Amino acid sequence: MKEVIRASGIGKKFGETQALKDIFFEVNEGEIFGFIGPDGAGKTTLFRIITTLLNPDEGEMTVLGLNTAGDFRELRKCIGYMPGRFSLYQDLSVEENLNFYATVFGTTVRENYALISDIYSHIEPFRKRLAGKLSGGMKQKLALSCALIHKPKLLVLDEPTTGVDAVSRAEFWEMLKKLRQHDITIVVSTPYMDEAMRCDRVALIQKGQLMLADRPQKIREGFGRKLFAVRAPQKYRLLEALRKYPLTETAYPFGDSVHVTIRNNIFDASLNEHLVRSGIENASITESEAGIEDRFLELMKNRI
Amino acid sequence: MKRFLGFVKKEFLHIFRDFRTLIILFGIPTAQILIFGFVVSTDIKDAGVAFLDLSNDDVTQKISDKICSSGFFRREEDLHSYNDIDLVMKKGKARAVIVFGENFGRSLTGQGKASMIIITDGSEPNTATLITNYATAIVTDFNREYTGSGLSGAVLLQPEVRMFYNPGLKGHYMFVPGVITLIMILICALMTSITITREKEFGTMEVLLVSPLKPMQIILGKVTPYFLLSFINVIMILLLSYFVFDLPVKGSLALLLAESMLYILMSLSLGILISTVSRTMQQAIFISFLGLMLPTILLSGFIFPIENMPKVYDVVASIMPPRYFIVIIKNIMIKGTGFGFVWKETLILTLMTVLFIGLSVRNFKVRLE
Amino acid sequence: MIRQTVISVTNLVKKFGSFVANDNLSFEVYEGEIFGFLGANGAGKTTALRILSGLSEPTSGKVTVAGFDAKKEPERIKRNIGYMCQKFSLYEDLTVRENITLYGGIYGMTKKLILERMANLLSRLSFEEFGDRQISSLPLGLKQKLAFSIAIFHEPRIVFLDEPTGGVDPITRRQFWEMIYETADRGITVFVTTHYMDEAEYCDRISIMNEGRIVALDTPEALKKKYNAGSVEEVFIRIARPKMTEKSML
Numbered sequence: 001m002k003e004v005i006r007a008s009g010i011g012k013k014f015g016e017t018q019a020l021k022d023i024f025f026e027v028n029e030g031e032i033f034g035f036i037g038p039d040g041a042g043k044t045t046l047f048r049i050i051t052t053l054l055n056p057d058e059g060e061m062t063v064l065g066l067n068t069a070g071d072f073r074e075l076r077k078c079i080g081y082m083p084g085r086f087s088l089y090q091d092l093s094v095e096e097n098l099n100f101y102a103t104v105f106g107t108t109v110r111e112n113y114a115l116i117s118d119i120y121s122h123i124e125p126f127r128k129r130l131a132g133k134l135s136g137g138m139k140q141k142l143a144l145s146c147a148l149i150h151k152p153k154l155l156v157l158d159e160p161t162t163g164v165d166a167v168s169r170a171e172f173w174e175m176l177k178k179l180r181q182h183d184i185t186i187v188v189s190t191p192y193m194d195e196a197m198r199c200d201r202v203a204l205i206q207k208g209q210l211m212l213a214d215r216p217q218k219i220r221e222g223f224g225r226k227l228f229a230v231r232a233p234q235k236y237r238l239l240e241a242l243r244k245y246p247l248t249e250t251a252y253p254f255g256d257s258v259h260v261t262i263r264n265n266i267f268d269a270s271l272n273e274h275l276v277r278s279g280i281e282n283a284s285i286t287e288s289e290a291g292i293e294d295r296f297l298e299l300m301k302n303r304i
Numbered sequence: 305m306k307r308f309l310g311f312v313k314k315e316f317l318h319i320f321r322d323f324r325t326l327i328i329l330f331g332i333p334t335a336q337i338l339i340f341g342f343v344v345s346t347d348i349k350d351a352g353v354a355f356l357d358l359s360n361d362d363v364t365q366k367i368s369d370k371i372c373s374s375g376f377f378r379r380e381e382d383l384h385s386y387n388d389i390d391l392v393m394k395k396g397k398a399r400a401v402i403v404f405g406e407n408f409g410r411s412l413t414g415q416g417k418a419s420m421i422i423i424t425d426g427s428e429p430n431t432a433t434l435i436t437n438y439a440t441a442i443v444t445d446f447n448r449e450y451t452g453s454g455l456s457g458a459v460l461l462q463p464e465v466r467m468f469y470n471p472g473l474k475g476h477y478m479f480v481p482g483v484i485t486l487i488m489i490l491i492c493a494l495m496t497s498i499t500i501t502r503e504k505e506f507g508t509m510e511v512l513l514v515s516p517l518k519p520m521q522i523i524l525g526k527v528t529p530y531f532l533l534s535f536i537n538v539i540m541i542l543l544l545s546y547f548v549f550d551l552p553v554k555g556s557l558a559l560l561l562a563e564s565m566l567y568i569l570m571s572l573s574l575g576i577l578i579s580t581v582s583r584t585m586q587q588a589i590f591i592s593f594l595g596l597m598l599p600t601i602l603l604s605g606f607i608f609p610i611e612n613m614p615k616v617y618d619v620v621a622s623i624m625p626p627r628y629f630i631v632i633i634k635n636i637m638i639k640g641t642g643f644g645f646v647w648k649e650t651l652i653l654t655l656m657t658v659l660f661i662g663l664s665v666r667n668f669k670v671r672l673e
Numbered sequence: 674m675i676r677q678t679v680i681s682v683t684n685l686v687k688k689f690g691s692f693v694a695n696d697n698l699s700f701e702v703y704e705g706e707i708f709g710f711l712g713a714n715g716a717g718k719t720t721a722l723r724i725l726s727g728l729s730e731p732t733s734g735k736v737t738v739a740g741f742d743a744k745k746e747p748e749r750i751k752r753n754i755g756y757m758c759q760k761f762s763l764y765e766d767l768t769v770r771e772n773i774t775l776y777g778g779i780y781g782m783t784k785k786l787i788l789e790r791m792a793n794l795l796s797r798l799s800f801e802e803f804g805d806r807q808i809s810s811l812p813l814g815l816k817q818k819l820a821f822s823i824a825i826f827h828e829p830r831i832v833f834l835d836e837p838t839g840g841v842d843p844i845t846r847r848q849f850w851e852m853i854y855e856t857a858d859r860g861i862t863v864f865v866t867t868h869y870m871d872e873a874e875y876c877d878r879i880s881i882m883n884e885g886r887i888v889a890l891d892t893p894e895a896l897k898k899k900y901n902a903g904s905v906e907e908v909f910i911r912i913a914r915p916k917m918t919e920k921s922m923l
Contacts, residue, residue, distance in 0.1 A: 038842035039813055051514045053672040072670070073516070081514040085507040091321045092314065103310030104515045136714055146511075165713035166870050166909050193843065194871055194906070206842060233877075236854035252847045253854065255874025256893050297843050 002029040004064060004154055004185040005050060011058030012045055012208075019045045020208045023059070027187060027201075030180055034199035035189040036292070042208040043189040044084060047158045050187065051081045064153055077105070080152030080184075084159045086143040090132030094123055094142055097131050098149060105150035115182055116145045119175050137168030144175070148184075155179070157188040161195065173198045193293040204296055211299045216292060223290035223298060225249075226265040229257040232275070232283040241278035245271060252297060259294060307517060311525030318499065319529060325495070333487045333537055337480065337544050351435055352380035354398035356389065361409035367420070370446055371402065376438050393425055400424045400435045480545040481633040484538060485626045486600050488564070489571040492534050493596055496575030497588040499526055505584055510672070519668045527572045534571075538564045554640030560633065563650065567629045570653055573660035574625070580667035600626045628652050676703035679831055679862045680725065685734035687720050694720040696885040698734070702864060704830075707857050709876030709893075710866040711905075713913060716882040718866045719835075725864070726833055727751045739830045752780070755824035755832035755861075763820055765809040769800065772808060773823060780827040794822050814845030821852055831862040836869075850875050870906035879905065883913050 005027040012020040020042045027033045035043050048054040049061050052072035061068040066075050088097050098120070102109050113120075123138050123145075131142060140160060147155060157176075161169045173195070176186055188199070196202045196216050203213035212219060232238040239258055242251040247270075249261045262271070267287075275283045319325050353371065357364050372379045380398045383389060392398045403421040405411075412418035422439050424432040503509040512522060538561070545551040553560055575592070582588040603621040621627050628649040635641040643650070680702035687695040694717045702708045712718045723729040725738055727747030736743035739753040756762075763772050770791065777787035795801050798818060808816060817837070825832050834853075841849070853875070857863050865876060873879045873893060880890040889896055889912060893905050902908045 038845070041842070048510075048672055051510075053510060053513055055671065076514050077516050079514055081511055083507045083510045087506065087508040087511040089314070089318070089508060090506070092317055096314070096317060100310060100314045101511070101515075104307055104512070104517055106307060106516065165868055165913075166906050167713065167913050170910055192869075192871070194904075234858070236851075236858035239851065239854065253850045253875065255871070293843055297847075300842065300844055 003027070004029050004031075005033075005187065006062045007046075007059065008062075009059030010046070010049060010056045010061055012042075012049065012054065012056050014045075018208055020049075020056075023210050025203055025210060025213050027185060029185055030183055031200045032176055032180065032186045032188065032198070034196055034202040035187070035205050036191075036193060036196050036202050036296070037189075037205035038191055040207075041205045043205060044158055045208075046205070047081075047156055047187070047189060051079055051156050052076060077150075078153045080147040080150065080155045082143050082147040082155075082157045082160055084162070086139045088131040088139060088143055088146070091130060093128050093130055094134070095127040097142060098146055101146040102149045107150050109149065112149055112151050115151055116148050118178055119148070120145045122171075136164045137171070140164050140168060140172060141175075144172075148179075151182075151184075153183075153185065155184050155186045157186065159189050159191065161190055161192065169195075193291070193296060196292040202292070204292075204299060206296075206300055206303070209303075211303070212295075219292055219295050220290055223295045225261045226267065227288050227290045227294060228260045228262065228267065228285055229254070229288040230260055230275075230283055230285050231257045232280050234280065237278070238275070238280055238283065241275055241280055244278065245274045247271070250297070250301065254293075257288075259288065308521050308525055311517070311521065312528050315499070315525060315529045319533070328495070329491060329533055329537065330540070332491070333483065333541055334544065336483045336487060337541055338548070350378045351376060351400065351431075352398045353377045354381040354383050354389075354392045354401045355379065356383040356386065356401060356403045357408075358406045359404055359408035359410075363409035363412055363418075364404040367404070367443065367446055368402070371439065371442050374438070374442055376442075389423060393423070399428075399431060400439065402439065480541065480549070480551055481630055481637055484541055484564070484633060485567075485630045486597070487541070488534060488538065488568055488629075489574070489600055489626055490592065490597050491537070492530060492568055492571030493575035493578060494589065494592040495530050496526055496572050497578035497582065497592055498585050499530075500576065500579035501582050501585045501588045513670065513672070519665065519670060523576055523664065523668060527576070530572060530575075531565075531568055534568045535561075535565060538568070551637075553637050555636035555642060559643055560636045563629070563632050563636065563646070563653075566650065566653055566657065567625075567632075570625055570657040570660065573657055573664060576664040577660050577667065580664055580669075599624050603627065625653060625656050676705070678702070679704050679739055680708075680864070681735075681737045682725075683735045685721070685724065685736055686732045687717075687724060687729070688732045693885050695724070695731075698887055700880060700887060700890055702831075702862055704862055705857050705860045707853060707863045707865065707875065707877045709873045709879035710864060710882070711868065711870065711873050711879055711909065712866075712882030713868055717885040718868075718882055721882075722833060722835060722864075722866055726754055726756060753830050755827065755829040756835070757820050757824035757832065757837060758835040759837070763808045763816060763823070766807060768805050768807055769795075769811075769819060770804045772819075773826065776823050776826055782827060790826060794826065798822060814841050814848070817841060817845070817849055818852060821849065821856075825856055825861060829861065831864055832856065834863065834865045836867050837865065870904065870909050873905040881909060881912055888912050 003026050005025070007023050007025050010020055010023040011018075023046065035046065037043055045054065049056050049068060050063060052063075052068045052075050055069045063075055064078055068075060089100070092100065098109055102112075119141050123134070123141050126134065126138065131139065134142065144157075144160065147157070161172055164172070176188070176198075179186065190196075196219070199216060201213060201215050202219065204211040204219070212222075214222070230238065230242060235253065235258070239251060239253060242248055242258055242260055247263045247266065249263050251258055251260045253259075267285075272283065272285065319329070355368050357368065368379070371377050377400075381392055383392060383401070386403075389401050389403075392401065401423040403423065405419045405421075408418045408420070420443070422436060424435050426432050500509075503512065542553065542560075546553075574596070578588055578591050578595075582591060599620070603617060603624050632646040632649045632653075635646050639645075678701050680700075682701070683699050685695055685698040686693065696717075698721060710718055710722070720729070724731050724736055724743055727738070727743060727750035730744055730747075738750045741747075741749045741753070743750060764775070767775065773791050773794070774787055777790070782790075795804055800815075800819070803811060803815065808819075811819070821832075821834070821837070824834075837849070853863050853865075857877075865872065867873065876893065878890065878892050879896065880887050881896075882888070889908070891899070896905065896908050897903065900908045900911050902911060
């Protein structure tokens with residue numbers, strides 16, 4: 001497989017703040033590679049280094065075989081970039097935005113229409129509407145069309161699904177999947193753990209450090225312990241009771257249940273007895289498969 | 305080139321789509337010219353004049369009649385003592401008081417000279433200047449007639465001009481050059497700095513930087529539309545001042561337009577320089593207004609003459625580009641002088657333009673840091 | 674267990690001209706409950722939230738919040754609720770203590786009570802060392818916790834959270850939900866509006882709004898069962914999608 005991005009020991013400081021530290025990873029051709037992490041983890045800084053907008057203080061970033069610090073002019077022709085805030089001109093219409101970005105990259109909408117038709121067809125009925133008047137989901141589709149219009153080899157999407165409703169989010173990921181058939185490598189960041197499963201490979205990033213990069217399924221399997229989901233109506237009391245159970249290692253609220261790991265994975269009736277003694281009757285305890293978020297929590301905890 | 309044109313087209317779309325930009329571009333200059341033009345009236349008509357005639361003879365009668373029959377002045381009151389002067393002025397009845405000394409006629413015929421005083425209300429400097437000029441002109445005219453009649457030789461009558469309330473007044477009637485100077489620097493610098501910082505704020509700059517566009521293309525693409533529109537603006541102001549206020553350009557129109565282009569270019573490059581140091585539109589607006597508009601109004605000689613300023617301000621004023629343009633435009637428009645008289649100022653402006661462009665290109669970052 | 678109703682909405686309609694933002698809403702929220710109010714942007718959540726918090730008057734229908742009528746006694750409602758929005762509504766250039774004091778003063782609390790509760794709050798959050806730091810210097814997670822604590826500082830009966838989380842790391846997020854659980858356990862009702870469906874999983878009951886109407890209302894578990902879905906997000910997509918695609922065809 002051909003390598004599209006190689007990061008070797010990337011470090012970046014803003015004043016006293018260490019935004020990125022010791023980042024190593026490779027992205028292969030045709031992959032959807034996700035960076036998952038909370039706000040302030042360093043995702044945007046990393047993407048700006050990939051897109052030649054920032055130079056790393058340490059290490060070297062190679063994109064499409066070119067160095068981002070030296071060969072930025074050549075690279076800028078081959079990258080499609082969608083920054084965190086949809087970079088559209090609010091006072092230009094849908095069509096005018098698309099045409100503008102096409103001219104800037106020295107191409108025309110007609111030339112690459114096939115590539116964007118799937119996405120653009122959703123918003124084409126509104127092509128005379130000003131971009132500022134579009135809904136979040138439509139803005140997202142227009143911004144993606146604009147980033148794709150010059151048929152880039154690498155597409156860099158910084159939090160494309162933030163602030164977009166669930167339906168548009170689902171549609172968006174389907175579009176990204178379809179783009180793979182055009183040999184476009186996609187790097188995408190998101191704060192939502194549940195989106196990790198949609199990527200071919202993901203990197204978990206926290207406080208400027210890359211904790212892990214692997215296939216999502218592998219990451220889940222890496223959770224080395226048995227995980228139990230405990231449910232009861234009074235969540236706060238349940239949580240407190242679980243924390244008091246002597247064998248509990250971790251207990252985190254997780255949606256409608258509490259995810260618990262138990263020392264040495266010894267699960268027996270004593271847990272239920274403990275809960276009943278704490279005033280929690282009829283709690284349901286089931287063994288559960290760990291998700292990306294469980295793993296993220298585990299990795300975060302091990303670092304502290 | 306196609307990229308560049310596409311960029312310019314987009315800028316024009318921004319401008320024409322934003323009502324506020326259009327108002328700032330064309331509404332404000334028009335309003336300014338009209339306001340300055342009408343509020344600061346340019347004509348003296350039937351201005352009230354009081355006379356204090358201490359000799360009351362043939363000659364003083366002739367002079368005062370001539371003044372009042374000119375159409376510019378109207379005899380408001382005849383005063384009897386110096387004490388009345390202040391009162392009649394304060395009441396606002398008379399805009400000027402003309403005083404003939406004792407034995408006016410006799411000393412004019414006998415000693416060949418006599419003294420008269422023209423007192424005007426300096427609290428309205430523009431009007432005061434006009435009245436003085438008109439009155440002086442009439443007296444000079446009288447002088448010529450009188451001399452011509454063979455009664456006596458040489459210049460006889462020398463009016464002594466005094467201005468009450470603002471004795472050092474030196475202002476020139478020059479609102480059109482002033483407005484052009486002010487508006488151009490403000491609009492050009494403000495608009496360009498806003499349009500670039502807006503791209504930063506909305507995040508579109510990130511995408512432009514990651515595109516194959518070169519910094520020079522972005523800068524020129526931003527500047528070109530405003531250059532054209534500002535040039536149209538200058539022409540519009542000149543037409544307005546010609547047709548509405550009858551203020552023609554005395555010197556070479558071509559030279560004036562060429563100098564205006566230079567000044568516009570200087571203002572635009574200043575705007576880009578501002579945008580490279582500001583992160584937000586708010587900052588850009590703040591710098592443009594405080595850093596450009598106020599100094600232009602206060603220090604360029606537009607309203608307050610530079611000669612009267614303390615030395616420190618004079619030094620500050622000398623680094624203000626409008627100061628030089630105002631000299632150029634006044635010379636060409638009002639005095640009708642040619643390039644020979646303004647080459648120094650032109651050279652300074654050119655150097656400033658080169659400096660600002662150089663600094664902006666150096667400051668314009670190809671990356672985000 | 675008999676639960677007291679703290680929010681009661683019957684046939685609420687809110688119109689802006691001919692546009693119907695809230696179309697005949699009826700629901701109840703109980704004391705100590707965590708109630709999730711979901712919907713896409715523009716579904717009418719914000720409009721309903723404004724009415725519930727006494728900021729806007731219903732066109733018709735009966736709305737009672739904390740025992741007060743939203744049409745007649747909005748001022749009394751405001752005194753009995755707390756509110757926290759996405760932007761956290763903290764003054765970035767004031768210190769933690771200054772923000773708390775200011776807020777307590779706004780709700781007419783006595784100086785003594787403010788100082789007492791402030792000491793309590795700071796120790797409970799282990800925030801003592803941050804007391805004199807400006808808000809702008811705090812990390813996102815701490816700001817979020819502080820904003821929530823301030824919203825319930827005057828011990829309201831209901832606290833409204835408008836899109837409260839998103840973007841924080843998983844641990845901080847859990848700490849935040851633990852605070853919410855604890856608050857609900859004390860009997861304060863927590864009313865959460867959000868368009869992030871995974872947040873909804875944490876609520877006791879959720880309602881889903883679409884185009885001004887409530888199209889589903891139940892516990893997350895029951896809804897998932899009903900729509901045979903693995904997550905609330907899937908439930909939402911199943912409910913909203915046919916209409917959304919129809920809309921984008923317009």
